[in-house]
Amino acid sequence: DQQVKQNSPSLSVQEGRISILNCDYTNSMFDYFLWYKKYPAEGPTFLISISSIKDKNEDGRFTVFLNKSAKHLSLHIVPSQPGDSAVYFCAASEGSSNTGKLIFGQGTTLQVKP
Amino acid sequence: DSGVTQTPKHLITATGQRVTLRCSPRSGDLSVYWYQQSLDQGLQFLIQYYNGEERAKGNILERFSAQQFPDLHSELNLSSLELGDSALYFCASSVVPTRYNEQFFGPGTRLTVL
Numbered sequence: 001d002q003q004v005k006q007n008s009p010s011l012s013v014q015e016g017r018i019s020i021l022n023c024d025y026t027n028s029m030f031d032y033f034l035w036y037k038k039y040p041a042e043g044p045t046f047l048i049s050i051s052s053i054k055d056k057n058e059d060g061r062f063t064v065f066l067n068k069s070a071k072h073l074s075l076h077i078v079p080s081q082p083g084d085s086a087v088y089f090c091a092a093s094e095g096s097s098n099t100g101k102l103i104f105g106q107g108t109t110l111q112v113k114p
Numbered sequence: 115d116s117g118v119t120q121t122p123k124h125l126i127t128a129t130g131q132r133v134t135l136r137c138s139p140r141s142g143d144l145s146v147y148w149y150q151q152s153l154d155q156g157l158q159f160l161i162q163y164y165n166g167e168e169r170a171k172g173n174i175l176e177r178f179s180a181q182q183f184p185d186l187h188s189e190l191n192l193s194s195l196e197l198g199d200s201a202l203y204f205c206a207s208s209v210v211p212t213r214y215n216e217q218f219f220g221p222g223t224r225l226t227v228l
Contacts, residue, residue, distance in 0.1 A: 032214070043220050044204070046217065097170070098212060100147060102213070103159065104149075105156050106155055107156055
């Protein structure tokens with residue numbers, strides 16, 4: 001039972017353009033969402049997060065949008081740079097849980113072409 | 115470098131064997147998490163410890179066990195290994211065990227069961 005889904009295994013964009021990575025979830029108890037980025041041979045690193053009381057959070061070139069009614073979030077990277085090429089994981093946590101347990105999606109591999 | 119260390123980097127063993135994966139959290143972090151990433155899958159939460167005590171449990175198999183020691187390092191023990199246990203095992207740590215605290219991931223241990 002995949003509670004967090006990233007339906008696009010890969011995405012390729014041109015340098016300077018916008019990258020949009022999508023994530024869907026099924027558990028209505030999720031109220032905190034995160035994006036992690038992973039380079040080969042390294043562990044994931046935290047990128048940006050959003051609480052369900054917001055619908056948008058921005059940090060430099062990265063913006064996360066949350067649509068609670070659709071149970072959908074997206075990560076926008078503008079402008080995309082070759083160094084952004086990595087695997088991006090969406091993750092979620094439940095409000096009822098006072099732990100750090102995160103539920104991850106399968107990941108989307110982003111390739112930014114120079 | 116996240117500050118989280120995991121040993122060994124690679125481990126090759128046979129079915130039916132038992133292995134121990136080790137994790138040293140970042141200095142000052144009290145909570146440790148274990149995740150499993152199988153081929154083409156997202157990270158699956160296994161278990162979380164906080165200051166030596168189990169804090170949260172995911173879909174961890176009965177053949178797997180973990181503990182956090184007084185010096186805060188953690189070990190994940192995998193026994194009666196099966197081919198399907200081949201995966202990347204990540205350890206992460208955070209200062210405190212709640213979901214708003216950023217988790218810092220180690221580079222992972224790649225386990226291959228032959």
